[in-house]
Amino acid sequence: MSAQRLDGKARAARLLGEVEQRVGACTERGVRPCLAVVLVGDDPASQVYVRSKEKRAAEIGIEARDHRLPATTTTDELLALVAALNADRTVDGILVQLPLPPQCDTQRILLAVDPAKDVDGFHPDNLGRLMLGQPRFVACTPQGCMLLLADAGLPLAGARALVIGRSTIVGKPMTQLLVHADATVTTAHSRTRDLAAEVARADVVVAAIGRPEFVRGEWIKPGAVVIDVGMNRLADGRLVGDVEFSAAEARASAITPVPGGVGPMTIACLLNNVVLAAERRAGLS
Numbered sequence: 001m002s003a004q005r006l007d008g009k010a011r012a013a014r015l016l017g018e019v020e021q022r023v024g025a026c027t028e029r030g031v032r033p034c035l036a037v038v039l040v041g042d043d044p045a046s047q048v049y050v051r052s053k054e055k056r057a058a059e060i061g062i063e064a065r066d067h068r069l070p071a072t073t074t075t076d077e078l079l080a081l082v083a084a085l086n087a088d089r090t091v092d093g094i095l096v097q098l099p100l101p102p103q104c105d106t107q108r109i110l111l112a113v114d115p116a117k118d119v120d121g122f123h124p125d126n127l128g129r130l131m132l133g134q135p136r137f138v139a140c141t142p143q144g145c146m147l148l149l150a151d152a153g154l155p156l157a158g159a160r161a162l163v164i165g166r167s168t169i170v171g172k173p174m175t176q177l178l179v180h181a182d183a184t185v186t187t188a189h190s191r192t193r194d195l196a197a198e199v200a201r202a203d204v205v206v207a208a209i210g211r212p213e214f215v216r217g218e219w220i221k222p223g224a225v226v227i228d229v230g231m232n233r234l235a236d237g238r239l240v241g242d243v244e245f246s247a248a249e250a251r252a253s254a255i256t257p258v259p260g261g262v263g264p265m266t267i268a269c270l271l272n273n274v275v276l277a278a279e280r281r282a283g284l285s
């Protein structure tokens, strides 16, 4: 058996087509959807991500405004920029690219973003609403994973789901979304005693660890659906996920590739959140 590949590139293109229609409706009402991107320092991976997001935005008529700041930027300087973007009525969404340099107080800065412009879904208000089952902006990567899971066709209600990772940006919101989809969810992390045994009984595995091919293919339950969030750059330049892809593919019923899986979905869901914010400004929602 070989798994169905969950093609995130194609699924993202479809979502972006829908978002583009909605961008058009806003623009007709005189509201040009606009995303402000704040990038501090010169981390090469962050630059790649920001560039590809701005390219996708331009393709569908969303304005992306770049704010590039030196690696020495202070918390106060960032707070002042965020306050200006909050007050700017032409800005619909604000994205502060993470990670920030160590001298910046990340929690304080994320808390300062207007929750109505928090298209990453990282503000405590938006995380709390997700917890209540009344989401406003849902974090983009978990949102994208849910869309790919829907393509796999496996009913989530009653399924055993395993989320590996408990970060605020991926693991925790992913666990919440699966709980609300009526899965029976386990969250694993670095203190989990027997990860192989947890994986072996899961009908759905979402891996968000940040360690190349850490989840062995032989752990996967035959027929399981595997969503690989990991993005690991190897010394030879190859990009691999957190799952041993070739061995997992032989056992799973469906699996996301890296690249071309979750990554493109994250960007499409971000722009989906931007148009949601713009629709409110345009009086369309």
Ligand SMILES: NC(=O)C1=CN([C@@H]2O[C@H](COP(=O)(O)OP(=O)(O)OC[C@H]3O[C@@H](n4cnc5c(N)ncnc54)[C@H](OP(=O)(O)O)[C@@H]3O)[C@@H](O)[C@H]2O)C=CC1
Binding pocket: 141, 164, 165, 166, 167, 168, 169, 170, 171, 188, 189, 190, 191, 192, 195, 208, 209, 210, 211, 229, 230, 231, 232, 262, 263, 264, 266
């Ligand atoms: N495709 C995309 O769009 C995106 C991809 N990513 C990628 O996803 C991965 C995870 O990102 P992120 O959540 O930000 O990472 P973090 O480093 O914030 O979190 C990693 C999580 O993995 C857990 N972990 C570490 N080692 C183990 C282990 N041996 N066994 C089980 N769990 C372990 C950690 O546990 P503990 O809490 O105990 O430390 C932690 O909860 C990265 O590769 C990142 O690049 C991230 C965002 C978007």
Ligand SMILES: Nc1nc(=O)c2c([nH]1)NC[C@@H]1CN(c3ccc(C(=O)N[C@@H](CCC(=O)O)C(=O)O)cc3)C=[N+]21
Binding pocket: 048, 049, 052, 095, 096, 097, 098, 099, 120, 140, 141, 231, 239, 258, 259, 260, 261, 262, 263, 264, 266, 267
């Ligand atoms: N405020 C904030 N919001 C984020 O959403 C955010 C962030 N900070 N910091 C970093 C992580 C990482 N992330 C990625 C998104 C898309 C790809 C992506 O498109 N990847 C391509 C491959 C890219 C390549 O080849 O290098 C793919 O998987 O096919 C990757 C990584 C968003 N993040």
Ligand SMILES: [Mg+2]
Binding pocket: 008, 257, 258, 259, 260, 261, 262, 263, 264
């Ligand atoms: Mg990917």
